[in-house]
Amino acid sequence: MLVQVALPVPLYRVFDYRIPADVNAFSSGSIPKVGCRVEVPFGRQTLIGIVINHIASADSSVPSNKLKAIKRCLDDEPILNEKMLTLAHWLARYYHYPLGDVLSVMLPSLVRQGKPLDLLITHWRVLPQVTDDAFRANAKKQKQQFDMLKLHGERGASEDVLLLEGMQRSFLKTLEDKGLIERYIQKRSAPTPVSLAKMPLDLNEEQQQAVDAIIAAHEAEKYSGFLLNGITGSGKTEVYLQAMQAVLETGKQVLILVPEIGLTPQTRARFASRFAAQIVLLHSGMTNTYRLQGWQDCRTGHAQIIIGTRSSILYPFANLGLIVVDEAHDSSYKQQDTLRYHAADVALYRGLQDQIPVLLGTATPTLEHLKLVDDGKLIEYQLRTRPGNAKPAPMQLIDARLQTTHQQTQDDGARYDTGLTDKLIGAIKQTLEAGDQVLIFLNRRGYAPVLLCEACGWQADCPRCDAHLTVHYSSQNKQNAYLKCHHCDWQAYIPAVCPDCGSQNLDAKGMGTTRLSENLHAIFANPQTSKQTYPIIQIDRDTTRRKDSWENIYQRINEGKPAILVGTQMVAKGHHFPNVTLVCLPNADRGFLSADFRSPEHTAQLMIQVAGRAGRGDKAGRVLIQTLQPENELLLKLVKDGYLSFARSLLQERKMMGLPPFSHAALIRCEGKTLAATTQALKDAIAGLPASHNLAILGPIDAPMSKKNSRYHSQLLLLAKNRPQLHQVLNQWWPSVLLMPSAKYLKLTLDIDPVGW
Ligand code: ADP
Numbered sequence: 001m002l003v004q005v006a007l008p009v010p011l012y013r014v015f016d017y018r019i020p021a022d023v024n025a026f027s028s029g030s031i032p033k034v035g036c037r038v039e040v041p042f043g044r045q046t047l048i049g050i051v052i053n054h055i056a057s058a059d060s061s062v063p064s065n066k067l068k069a070i071k072r073c074l075d076d077e078p079i080l081n082e083k084m085l086t087l088a089h090w091l092a093r094y095y096h097y098p099l100g101d102v103l104s105v106m107l108p109s110l111v112r113q114g115k116p117l118d119l120l121i122t123h124w125r126v127l128p129q130v131t132d133d134a135f136r137a138n139a140k141k142q143k144q145q146f147d148m149l150k151l152h153g154e155r156g157a158s159e160d161v162l163l164l165e166g167m168q169r170s171f172l173k174t175l176e177d178k179g180l181i182e183r184y185i186q187k188r189s190a191p192t193p194v195s196l197a198k199m200p201l202d203l204n205e206e207q208q209q210a211v212d213a214i215i216a217a218h219e220a221e222k223y224s225g226f227l228l229n230g231i232t233g234s235g236k237t238e239v240y241l242q243a244m245q246a247v248l249e250t251g252k253q254v255l256i257l258v259p260e261i262g263l264t265p266q267t268r269a270r271f272a273s274r275f276a277a278q279i280v281l282l283h284s285g286m287t288n289t290y291r292l293q294g295w296q297d298c299r300t301g302h303a304q305i306i307i308g309t310r311s312s313i314l315y316p317f318a319n320l321g322l323i324v325v326d327e328a329h330d331s332s333y334k335q336q337d338t339l340r341y342h343a344a345d346v347a348l349y350r351g352l353q354d355q356i357p358v359l360l361g362t363a364t365p366t367l368e369h370l371k372l373v374d375d376g377k378l379i380e381y382q383l384r385t386r387p388g389n390a391k392p393a394p395m396q397l398i399d400a401r402l403q404t405t406h407q408q409t410q411d412d413g414a415r416y417d418t419g420l421t422d423k424l425i426g427a428i429k430q431t432l433e434a435g436d437q438v439l440i441f442l443n444r445r446g447y448a449p450v451l452l453c454e455a456c457g458w459q460a461d462c463p464r465c466d467a468h469l470t471v472h473y474s475s476q477n478k479q480n481a482y483l484k485c486h487h488c489d490w491q492a493y494i495p496a497v498c499p500d501c502g503s504q505n506l507d508a509k510g511m512g513t514t515r516l517s518e519n520l521h522a523i524f525a526n527p528q529t530s531k532q533t534y535p536i537i538q539i540d541r542d543t544t545r546r547k548d549s550w551e552n553i554y555q556r557i558n559e560g561k562p563a564i565l566v567g568t569q570m571v572a573k574g575h576h577f578p579n580v581t582l583v584c585l586p587n588a589d590r591g592f593l594s595a596d597f598r599s600p601e602h603t604a605q606l607m608i609q610v611a612g613r614a615g616r617g618d619k620a621g622r623v624l625i626q627t628l629q630p631e632n633e634l635l636l637k638l639v640k641d642g643y644l645s646f647a648r649s650l651l652q653e654r655k656m657m658g659l660p661p662f663s664h665a666a667l668i669r670c671e672g673k674t675l676a677a678t679t680q681a682l683k684d685a686i687a688g689l690p691a692s693h694n695l696a697i698l699g700p701i702d703a704p705m706s707k708k709n710s711r712y713h714s715q716l717l718l719l720a721k722n723r724p725q726l727h728q729v730l731n732q733w734w735p736s737v738l739l740m741p742s743a744k745y746l747k748l749t750l751d752i753d754p755v756g757w
């Protein structure tokens, strides 16, 4: 008998290996089972792979004298069961990705490296008799770190969790040496059944209907895909919680997928305050040991509620009973590299596989999901109101062409434009004076997006990308000024004179979050010019880089005092700021002008999500959209008729044009040293398509940002009327494309159901 092994190599095949003469050399004393890890020779290397199949020697295409033997079997029992292997095969087929590479994506890196699964994880806890007197007055930092650990109660927490929270290893050691804390190894025991920590809310009728339907699917042990289409603040989370309750009570696990950015400690807190349960968080910030522990906890059933980002949909679960995909429209669910899967699609597949309900929740469903509802593949439940007194905030346009922009005076007496209309400033002022908070959304970090020479028109561009360099600058710290490419991180000094014409007339054009915050500061937070000053809180990747910065920002906002929040799309996702009553979008509607046919959909989703931050508490909210194109039909439709009606008309348009979701797309990208080479390679690829392919072919064209990081990109789009047709062509054709001579020095990738091109 032979063993077929999937190896982490980019080849569309598995490999046959002999079993060594002395099987007893394996600790199990038997042939490695399907789903176990084995170590095998591969060329001159030794690789770790997964046993996929047992076959008879006669069925192998490799001559028996060429067959090599397995070196070592790492597991006595399979680490991936049949279901997980079926999932791997499906992913490999659907996304046309090599099986061995699919398995690499699915497994935590320590598992791939052959580490034992049962980790002994160090935990730390405060010794019971220790009091606060143990600290000298000047040992502030020690005391602070000690308090962080103390917050975790008598069982303490694992070292990884503590480090993630900002604890420093050296302090753990110091506190241990002083006899204040101790380390111990925690053994995993079977979790106690989940119980309610807090009473559920009384549901309104629409919520109740949704919960009933999900519970009915759960009780019938049947797959059902649900679209919970509820306006922002309509209580979708309460629906999740009550559906979860029924599932958890039967001893099953619940997986909740969340977009990356929304994963703050608040997310966990919402579930932890309702259920006394083993809750596991899975996200990209985890260390390798923590990730392996999480993977094991899911696989053994120790974890009862799993909250995770995209990749947790590929985890093994002992007995999953429900999958919730929160903010299901979010583009972070699509993996943009290697195995380009969409977590919501994989969730639906796994629901079908396990015969369990899958719940997609969002206020702004994608056109794909709306089409699935029309086709009867998803069951839609709508939540049209907010509970209690909260009303959805009305949206209003401000015509920036008719309004004067607010001007401020600089220290040297010069006047400058704030980029905000007087009308908008007036509304902000009114809101602050009423004691409320304002959120201003600007999807661009840094000081300004362009540095321009007023004399000759020169602009500071990235030498490696088709992109302008962003100006980073702050008037408080003028030394710290530089240019940076947001695509490849290239940095440069700000030149004193124009490199083309020598003029000193260089000007930062346009507005990023830093500049907007400074402008607002001059108007609302300058004690010299205004009686009342208000804090300006900037929320973007630059201000939230540190581990605890989100926490600090959250705390400042939740104090509830009047303030202005200035944020990028980080603020759009799922946050609950009850005191925000005014949301301003000074230039969010630009996306309606983009050439990408998906741009209107994504722009509208973002605008509605940001708008949804207004009026979530008891007070009514409003949304002001400042625009230079108040007659834009898409914008008017969105503001007047709301997202659903807007999305429906986009769907009609897609239908007429035969674009997804009314056709099925595959995007081929080619990356290389010149555009000539990448374009030629795609032309060669087209020439190799089977004569009867029947697909619509768009391209090759230069990719939207064709030069990035000094590499050039071309692309090719294939559209098929139906899925089988697309896959049939790709099955034969794609492996042959990868074997073209030029594929040796070019990078060719395939993206099934791409979300942008
Ligand atoms: P969504 O996720 O749809 O944006 P949330 O779940 O955050 O909305 O709910 C918004 C607010 O409404 C929360 O404070 C929540 O506690 C409250 N809420 C939800 N359902 C109910 C209900 N049935 N009765 C009272 N309050 C509710």
Ligand code: ZN
Residues within 6 Å of the ligand: 453, 454, 455, 456, 457, 458, 498, 499, 500, 501, 502, 503
């Ligand atoms: Zn110049």
Ligand code: ZN
Residues within 6 Å of the ligand: 462, 463, 464, 465, 467, 485, 486, 487, 488, 489, 490, 709
């Ligand atoms: Zn660049």
